[in-house]
Structure formats: structure tokens, C-alpha cells
Amino acid sequence: MTTRWLTEKEQRAWRAYIAATHLLEDAIDRQLQQDAGMPHLYYSILANLSEAPDGRLRMTDLAERAKITRSRLTYAVTRLEKDGLIRREDCQWDKRSSFAMLTDEGMAVLERTAPGHVETVRSLLFDQLTPQQVEQLEEIFSGVVQALEREEERPTSEEVPWRRRSSGPCS
Amino acid sequence: MTTRWLTEKEQRAWRAYIAATHLLEDAIDRQLQQDAGMPHLYYSILANLSEAPDGRLRMTDLAERAKITRSRLTYAVTRLEKDGLIRREDCQWDKRSSFAMLTDEGMAVLERTAPGHVETVRSLLFDQLTPQQVEQLEEIFSGVVQALEREEERPTSEEVPWRRRSSGPCS
DNA sequence: CAGGCTTGGTTAAAGTTTGAAGCAAACCTA
DNA sequence: TAGGTTTGCTTCAAACTTTAACCAAGCCTG
Helix, strand or coil, rough: CCCCCCCCCHHHHHHHHHHHHHHHHHHHHHHHHHCCCHHHHHHHHHHHHHCHHHHHHHHHHHHHHHHHCCHHHHHHHHHHHHHCCCCECCCCCCCCCCEECCHHHHHHHHHHHHHHHHHHHHCCCCCCCCCCHHHHHHHHHHHHHHHHHHHHHHCCCCCCCCCCCCCCCCC | CCCCCCHHHHHHHHHHHHHHHHHHHHHHHHHHHHCCCCCHHHHHHHHHHHHCHEEEEEEEHHHHCCCCHHHHHHHHHHHHHHCCEEEEEEEEEEECCCCECHHHHHHHHHHHHHHHHHHHHHCHHHHHCCCHHHHEEEEEEHHHHHHHHHHHHCCCEEECCCCCCCCCCCC
């Protein structure tokens, strides 16, 4: 099978996406680090918890929602627990699992910092988009998420023959 | 000024974007780590160089193109140099600056691994999109990039009064 | 041309992420 | 129900990133 290179249009789209994503994440991380003393990922862990019933979720579920590895989550929760924003709780029914639960202080931090964060996201992203583009954004990426989740539940490895050859890297 | 919260639609779009971006970067990083022994960022540094005249760029320009900090680039280039994929060269005209230059081996690695990378990007992203969506993707994010770059060349800090209050974190 | 500012790049320490390995509890299934 | 597998979570070391200095070379301006 000969490589299906990206077209000019696709390349432009890909580069714009990558560039925007880097710049956007940097900007958001900076703002949150300033205002909330934590990177975006940590903020969104708190945000996820705040929306769960009782402000608590099992580690695995939380990792699933945040689309991160359990290992990464363990580290993050450990830090947030040290900061007093989250508390760990054992699960009665399944001795293996444990919950992460938002503390009052965690909730307070979230309430204090949410407006600044939302304002950042809005001004850097949504203020640049027309209502149609917001819609398009959602359609595009919810499709991609679905595809990637289907991908996850797959044979594991070896069955997809990567490794073709030719020229034109695509960044 | 009272917070301009995100609408339902905006929230959905934002979450889909964040989720897709996490999953996509993870998948791409895994594939490249497997096939090329380096994360996506490092690959794209090589890709950027491969498109520059003589396969070389000053550090600052390279950082600019890749949308990363100079510090991060220094680290990455040091590693890639250790691997023999890049060589540093002093600039004659300006004793401060230095070039990063793709070596033959670097170019070879790129050529060997580009097809797999492109196939990944295509199958996970572009295969999910209609031609219109590709166009939309580019329009949306090139606009965002422009906004973010305008943002960069700004007063530096203090003049934007963040810090409003109310409820609803937005992840 | 001296002094001070800017630019290009690196460094050091602290923080974060990864990937593999480990451990224990739950879940089979023969 | 013993033995093997899966699931939930953590740990460790190595890799990477961030942030704030830092240094040296170029660029003023008086």
C-alpha cells in the first residue's frame, strides 16, 4: 500500500490545528497557573469532580472523563490532595477502587477561578468564531472522539501494518 | 463586568475539542514513539527543518515555527543532537545565534517514518472529516492562531483585569 | 565610546508525564 | 475452590517541560 499523503488543504488544516492548539494550551496554562496555581489539566480535574454527584468519582472514571492515563491522574490527585483541594476516599464495595472527592476548599478555589478561566477560553477561542463555526467545531471533534474511542477497544497492536515509504513528512 | 459563561453549545464544542486533542496527541505520540523513538514534538522539529532551505534554521525561528518556547527547543535539540539527527552550527554574522541543521541521518529517519505518521494522522483525523470539514477546520484554527499571535505582542500583563466571579467551571 | 537596553540562547531546579512493573482485590472457570 | 486472568490503582525511573535566572553579543543613545 502506497502512502496516502496529505493534500495541500489537509496540510494547512493540520498545521493550523497544531499551531492553535499549542498556543491555546500555553495561554490557558499560563493564565491558570497565575490565577489558580495549577495547570489546565489539574483545573479540569477539579471541574470534572464538581459536576459529579457528591463531587466524587472513582479514579478510573475520572481518568476516563478527563481522557488521561490513570498514572497521570494518580500523580495529579496526589498533588491536589496535598493542596487540600481533593480528598481520597476508599470504596466500600470494591476494596480496590478509591474515590477522589472535591473538598470545600477545592470547590471554593474552583468558584473563585472559574470566571477568569472561562473568560480566557472565550476571548481566545469563542470570540473568534461565528455561531456556525462553534457548531462545526463540535461536529468535527465529537466525530474524532468517537473514532478514537472505537480505536481504543481494539486488538492491541501488531495487526495494523504501518511502515510504508516515500517522501513528505507533514509535521 | 459579569462573567460571560459558555453556552451549552460552546461547552459541548469545548469539551469535544479538548477530549479529541488529548486522545489524538496520545495516539500520535504513541505511534511515533514506537516507530521513530521520539514524541510528536520532536518529529515535527525534524519536519520543520526538512522544509527549510538547506535543512537549517536559527533556533529562534525554529521555535517560532513550532510554537514552542526557546527553552523547550534547546532541550529537544540537545536530545536530537545526541541521537545524531540534528547538528548545531554557529552563525557567522551574529555570534549570538546558532542554527539547528538536519543531518543526513535525521533526514533518513524522517523519510523512513513519515509514511506511518501521515497514515496515523489521516486515519485518526482526516478520514473522519468531509472535505467541507477540512476547510472549516482550517478556517477556524487559522483564525485562532492569528488571534493568539496578536495576543502575544501585547503590553505583557497587568492591564487585563481577570478575576470575575459566579458559578460554572467549564473544564 | 560608555552605559544601558535588547536579543539569542542556555541552564538549573522544580514540576509533570510516560511506560513499564508491581500489588492486591475481584472475577472467572474448570 | 484453586489457579489464572482481569481490574483498579500506585510506584519507580527516565524523559520531558516550565520558569526564572543567567550570559554573552549586538544595539543604542548620549
